[in-house]
Amino acid sequence: MGSASPTTGSATGSTYSAYLIRLTQSHSSFRRPELEALAIKAGVGLSFLSYDDNSPYCIVRISPKPPSDTTLVNDHDAVRSIVAQSILAKGVYELYAVAPTYEELHSQVRGLPAEIWQPFKHVSFKFLVDAFCGKRSIPEQREIIEGFSYLPLKGSISLKNPEEEFVVFEEWDLLTPEQHAALNIGTGFRVAQSLCNAENIAEQDATAGDIAAAALISDRKPKRIFFTRYIGPSQRNLIVKHDLKKRPYISTTSMDAELALITASLALAAPGKLFLDPFTGTGGFMIAAAELGAVVLGSDIDGRSFRGKGTGLTKGIGANLKRYKLTDRFGDCLTSDLTNTPFRLRGLDSSKSSRWLDGIICDPPYGIREGLKVLGRRLQDPDEVKADGRVIHEGPYYVDGVASHTLPDFIAPKRPYSFDAMLSDILDFATRTLVDCGRLAFWMPVANDSDEEFPVPIHPMLEIRHSCIQVFNKWSRRLLVYERIPGEVSDDLAEQIKGLKVSQAAGRKADELNQFRRMYFRGFHVEADSAVEKAGHSPEIQHG
Amino acid sequence: MKLLTVNFLTCAVKTCKTSSESYPLHFRDAQLEQNPQTFNPLFIRNILSRLDWSALTTTANELGLTAMLPDHNPADDMMVDSEGATEEEKNRAKDNVISEEVLKKLHTFLVDTAVIEGKLVCGNCGFEYPIKEGVGNFLLPPHLV
Numbered sequence: 001m002g003s004a005s006p007t008t009g010s011a012t013g014s015t016y017s018a019y020l021i022r023l024t025q026s027h028s029s030f031r032r033p034e035l036e037a038l039a040i041k042a043g044v045g046l047s048f049l050s051y052d053d054n055s056p057y058c059i060v061r062i063s064p065k066p067p068s069d070t071t072l073v074n075d076h077d078a079v080r081s082i083v084a085q086s087i088l089a090k091g092v093y094e095l096y097a098v099a100p101t102y103e104e105l106h107s108q109v110r111g112l113p114a115e116i117w118q119p120f121k122h123v124s125f126k127f128l129v130d131a132f133c134g135k136r137s138i139p140e141q142r143e144i145i146e147g148f149s150y151l152p153l154k155g156s157i158s159l160k161n162p163e164e165e166f167v168v169f170e171e172w173d174l175l176t177p178e179q180h181a182a183l184n185i186g187t188g189f190r191v192a193q194s195l196c197n198a199e200n201i202a203e204q205d206a207t208a209g210d211i212a213a214a215a216l217i218s219d220r221k222p223k224r225i226f227f228t229r230y231i232g233p234s235q236r237n238l239i240v241k242h243d244l245k246k247r248p249y250i251s252t253t254s255m256d257a258e259l260a261l262i263t264a265s266l267a268l269a270a271p272g273k274l275f276l277d278p279f280t281g282t283g284g285f286m287i288a289a290a291e292l293g294a295v296v297l298g299s300d301i302d303g304r305s306f307r308g309k310g311t312g313l314t315k316g317i318g319a320n321l322k323r324y325k326l327t328d329r330f331g332d333c334l335t336s337d338l339t340n341t342p343f344r345l346r347g348l349d350s351s352k353s354s355r356w357l358d359g360i361i362c363d364p365p366y367g368i369r370e371g372l373k374v375l376g377r378r379l380q381d382p383d384e385v386k387a388d389g390r391v392i393h394e395g396p397y398y399v400d401g402v403a404s405h406t407l408p409d410f411i412a413p414k415r416p417y418s419f420d421a422m423l424s425d426i427l428d429f430a431t432r433t434l435v436d437c438g439r440l441a442f443w444m445p446v447a448n449d450s451d452e453e454f455p456v457p458i459h460p461m462l463e464i465r466h467s468c469i470q471v472f473n474k475w476s477r478r479l480l481v482y483e484r485i486p487g488e489v490s491d492d493l494a495e496q497i498k499g500l501k502v503s504q505a506a507g508r509k510a511d512e513l514n515q516f517r518r519m520y521f522r523g524f525h526v527e528a529d530s531a532v533e534k535a536g537h538s539p540e541i542q543h544g
Numbered sequence: 545m546k547l548l549t550v551n552f553l554t555c556a557v558k559t560c561k562t563s564s565e566s567y568p569l570h571f572r573d574a575q576l577e578q579n580p581q582t583f584n585p586l587f588i589r590n591i592l593s594r595l596d597w598s599a600l601t602t603t604a605n606e607l608g609l610t611a612m613l614p615d616h617n618p619a620d621d622m623m624v625d626s627e628g629a630t631e632e633e634k635n636r637a638k639d640n641v642i643s644e645e646v647l648k649k650l651h652t653f654l655v656d657t658a659v660i661e662g663k664l665v666c667g668n669c670g671f672e673y674p675i676k677e678g679v680g681n682f683l684l685p686p687h688l689v
């Protein structure tokens with residue numbers, strides 16, 4: 001649609017280059033971060049002129065302008081390239097006018113310079129009316145469309161395959177509880193659902209009865225009307241492609257495909273990059289990052305989780321990679337533990353080489369559904385326990401005179417692992433493996449059903465870029481996205497971090513969390529800089 | 545396990561990390577396999593500077609694949625010490641592009657070549673990490689944790 005037409009013509013000027021992005025209403029707190037991440041990936045500035053978590057319409061413009069040497073020649077292409085990679089957007093539209101009433105809308109449109117319509121004068125086109133939380137009958141839609149007959153469009157109307165598609169978006173208020181109640185009978189309930197939010201119910205599903213019931217709320221009217229032209233799609237269809245129901249190898253704990261793709265996107269997964277999921281399980285995040293172009297590595301303490309029923313990968317994650325034709329982006333899977341990781345750690349091992357990962361994405365096992373495990377024997381004899389909970393035992397264990405770990409069926413014993421210890425392991429690992437500006441994105445519970453709040457972990461070398469919340473009935477979880485601050489972790493810094501409780505941050509939004517982080521670590525830097533005068537003037541420091 | 549991955553691995557035993565003997569890990573009884581993947585020049589270019597070239601050379605030597613690897617990291621040709629370099633040298637480095645032929649060769653070595661069966665051995669503690677059907681196992685026995 002629109003591909004055959006000179007669509008760049010009207011947007012090269014700066015006056016009219018505002019765009020409407022039609023968003024889905026699912027996972028609303030992830031939508032703006034996703035677009036921001038995609039803008040960074042595309043190397044263009046994106047400003048939000050209007051955004052609301054409760055609205056499916058946001059208005060953006062490309063600003064600041066991309067540097068002249070980028071391949072993106074104009075705002076159109078820039079905004080298109082951003083939305084083209086979005087999971088949570090449905091499409092992008094050039095915005096001509098927005099107003100609370102049709103009267104005002106038309107007066108704005110009539111006031112636009114005539115050359116805007118020049119490129120569309122002789123192309124085939126169609127008009128659409130799309131009402132959010134409202135409904136328009138066919139005659140009403142026709143009336144709205146005829147209201148634009150003053151536009152100089154001489155081409156033929158083509159409903160099936162138009163070169164240009166003009167869309168009138170109407171935003172209505174969300175239904176009040178009273179309106180809901182009035183509709184909450186029989187078909188009325190379905191109307192309410194199909195009018196608001198539940199986008200899985202297609203409009204075509206509405207029956208005549210539904211439309212009659214919709215008349216019950218006919219005194220409602222739109223609060224915002226947008227006049228737009230379609231310029232490009234999103235890649236929301238990826239969630240259909242990756243639907244877990246059709247995926248060959250999954251488990252009950254696999255994250256749904258939509259959230260896995262968003263996680264990879266917020267970590268800036270892209271062609272040419274190297275990504276790792278250190279708690280890979282059935283490899284859902286690996287698939288998501290590979291789908292976005294990255295080469296992917298995975299590790300898990302339990303190799304059976306990514307192998308499935310075989311010794312190799314063909315019956316496990318290999319089957320998924322093959323299904324999606326992503327085998328070319330597969331790096332490796334290995335069985336390993338994050339606490340005793342074999343991966344190269346900058347500053348800790350003898351290799352003097354640089355940090356090497358572009359992104360780390362994971363959903364660590366917090367022990368909510370499965371027990372939290374780390375390598376090591378479970379406590380048996382109190383004499384064998386060190387201060388940090390690790391077990392002391394000299395030498396291997398023997399079974400019939402053979403070292404047990406050399407037996408073919410040896411399964412390394414595991415011991416419980418504390419929440420805080422795991423979080424600081426993840427942050428430390430990320431700091432020592434991510435390249436400058438590389439990203440760490442991971443999920444953690446916010447609160448569980450016993451109302452326990454889990455604090456957000458912070459680190460002096462990791463800036464929090466996003467904090468998005470997904471709410472369930474009995475608990476919530478948060479996706480945290482960190483960016484590696486350039487610079488190396490000095491030995492001094494490493495020593496100091498060890499003594500601090502990293503999971504201290506209060507606040508919910510990324511900027512609140514970063515403010516806290518700066519405050520928290522500023523005190524500590526003062527101490528690190530003047531190690532001689534160890535005065536207790538750094539109240540933010542908590543030795544753990 | 546791809547030869548690329550091995551460059552990012554060292555011994556999992558904490559006390560081995562600081563020993564120069566623990567990196568790179570050494571192959572024993574390695575059974576090689578070629579699994580050609582679509583050439584990904586963007587990826588090779590991106591990761592070149594993150595490779596430890598001397599470790600990579602060690603790996604190539606042990607597997608008898610020395611001929612597959614350039615004698616130095618082509619990414620080094622792209623960088624010039626800003627202190628000592630003349631204007632001319634800097635400009636030459638800026639215009640340098642790694643040829644597609646070199647990138648393809650590196651792709652074959654790093655991405656297409658994998659060890660399917662064998663062991664990776666730490667030169668410091670001697671622990672052997674098994675590789676089975678391409679999957680390496682780096683879990684440590686209790687006495688090494």
Ligand SMILES: [Zn+2]
Pocket residue numbers: 555556557560566666667668669670671
């Ligand atoms: Zn070792």
